[in-house]
Amino acid sequence: MTLARVFEQLAGAAAPVEFTAYDGSRAGSPGADIRVDVRSPYAVSYLLHSPGALGLARAYVTGMIDIDGDMIAALTTMQQILGEVTPRDKARILRTVMRDPLLRGAVTRRLDPPPQEAPFSRIPSWLRHSKKRDAKAISHHYDVSNTFYEWVLGPSMAYTCACYPREDATLEEAQFHKHDLVARKLALRPGMRLLDVGCGWGGMVMHAAREYGVKALGVTLSKQQAEWAQKAIADRGLSDLAEVRHLDYRDVTESGFDAVSSIGLTEHIGKQNLPSYFSFLYGKLRTGGRMLNHTITRPDNLAPPRKENGFINRYVFPDGELEGPGFIQMKMNDAGFEIRHQENLREHYARTLTGWCRNLDERWDDAVAEVGDGTARVWRVYMAGCVLGFNQNWIQLHQTLGVKLDADGSSHMPLRPDWGS
Numbered sequence: 001m002t003l004a005r006v007f008e009q010l011a012g013a014a015a016p017v018e019f020t021a022y023d024g025s026r027a028g029s030p031g032a033d034i035r036v037d038v039r040s041p042y043a044v045s046y047l048l049h050s051p052g053a054l055g056l057a058r059a060y061v062t063g064m065i066d067i068d069g070d071m072i073a074a075l076t077t078m079q080q081i082l083g084e085v086t087p088r089d090k091a092r093i094l095r096t097v098m099r100d101p102l103l104r105g106a107v108t109r110r111l112d113p114p115p116q117e118a119p120f121s122r123i124p125s126w127l128r129h130s131k132k133r134d135a136k137a138i139s140h141h142y143d144v145s146n147t148f149y150e151w152v153l154g155p156s157m158a159y160t161c162a163c164y165p166r167e168d169a170t171l172e173e174a175q176f177h178k179h180d181l182v183a184r185k186l187a188l189r190p191g192m193r194l195l196d197v198g199c200g201w202g203g204m205v206m207h208a209a210r211e212y213g214v215k216a217l218g219v220t221l222s223k224q225q226a227e228w229a230q231k232a233i234a235d236r237g238l239s240d241l242a243e244v245r246h247l248d249y250r251d252v253t254e255s256g257f258d259a260v261s262s263i264g265l266t267e268h269i270g271k272q273n274l275p276s277y278f279s280f281l282y283g284k285l286r287t288g289g290r291m292l293n294h295t296i297t298r299p300d301n302l303a304p305p306r307k308e309n310g311f312i313n314r315y316v317f318p319d320g321e322l323e324g325p326g327f328i329q330m331k332m333n334d335a336g337f338e339i340r341h342q343e344n345l346r347e348h349y350a351r352t353l354t355g356w357c358r359n360l361d362e363r364w365d366d367a368v369a370e371v372g373d374g375t376a377r378v379w380r381v382y383m384a385g386c387v388l389g390f391n392q393n394w395i396q397l398h399q400t401l402g403v404k405l406d407a408d409g410s411s412h413m414p415l416r417p418d419w420g421s
């Protein structure tokens with residue numbers, strides 16, 4: 001039996017996928033929008049020996065399997081296919097594979113993980129997140145290439161969930177709207193001081209300075225981000241108001257800020273450290289000041305965190321940890337914040353990621369030349385996979401607004417805050 005037929009056997013003859021393989025075989029639906037090319041017999045080894053979807057990801061990252069067509073649609077189809085495979089199907093396919101001498105040789109050999117896997121020892125959560133280890137983990141993901149990120153993210157250089165004000169809003173409009181929503185929730189006014197922790201390429205800092213006349217300080221652990229942001233601030237004539245430092249947020253010495261924003265940093269903090277993280281941010285605010293925490297969450301508040309050893313942790317965000325919205329809120333409360341508002345932008349993140357996937361596909365050849373085939377593949381499969389994750393509610397996105405009350409309990413909030421939608 002040819003290799004393409006083996007895959008067809010797995011997927012079912014009616015699957016809307018065309019399979020081709022290194023042995024010249026073809027199967028599945030000819031001319032389908034999704035084309036899967038098995039380029040090496042060793043792809044089967046990854047598929048059989050890695051848990052869950054990790055095998056498919058490894059085979060794709062190494063280029064042993066190629067996926068042509070819309071990646072989001074391809075992963076959706078594969079998810080359906082794999083979800084329908086029974087243990088009996090697996091046993092039958094394994095028997096077929098073992099009859100082929102080349103495939104048998106490939107399957108019985110265990111392969112090393114692709115080099116794109118982050119070189120981090122898997123240690124318990126409470127041992128992670130030293131400043132040194134965090135700096136390495138952040139560099140692994142963010143110090144890839146600013147040019148690559150410009151192509152993927154677009155001019156906003158915002159690397160977090162956008163907020164789409166209308167069905168037909170562009171990614172760029174939605175990123176502007178997100179920054180503005182944060183600014184409005186924080187009630188930014190000219191002359192205020194904002195601290196933006198985990199500031200990325202400086203999008204929020206520049207928005208606050210340009211649109212609100214706010215003096216804004218951003219800190220990021222990524223050297224490349226800081227360099228890009230510092231140049232952007234100077235180029236845009238915002239140096240009087242905006243500043244970005246290459247710094248761990250724990251090393252910010254100033255305090256008395258009128259507002260604090262944290263947009264996409266909490267995912268890197270670690271469950272054990274959430275109390276000290278929120279206490280630190282609380283300590284940075286003046287009384288009456290507001291803090292907006294924007295983070296990916298999981299839809300439950302159960303312990304322990306799930307899939308710590310999956311593809312995302314190994315290849316994309318080493319040491320990343322997600323908690324439920326209730327848990328985040330509880331830890332903010334316990335640090336002293338009064339919670340005033342919380343909202344879930346889950347569907348907005350699926351749209352945002354779809355925009356990034358489209359951008360990457362449009363510049364695919366350039367991206368491969370810039371960061372290498374394996375790294376470009378990691379981003380392509382991770383971003384498309386996350387679209388499924390947000391659409392199917394494995395993950396969510398919560399903005400939580402807290403206030404540091406005056407000693408007399410006054411919040412300085414209007415009775416009905418109106419920050420629009």
Ligand SMILES: C[S@@+](CC[C@H](N)C(=O)[O-])C[C@H]1O[C@@H](n2cnc3c(N)ncnc32)[C@H](O)[C@@H]1O
Nearest residue numbers: 158159160198199200220221222248249263264
């Ligand atoms: C997903 S990015 C979000 C960037 C930006 N806020 C945005 O919306 O585009 C996460 C950011 O958190 C930063 N970060 C992670 N851990 C940090 C730490 N301990 N101190 C300072 N920044 C940190 C990263 O360097 C990165 O800039």
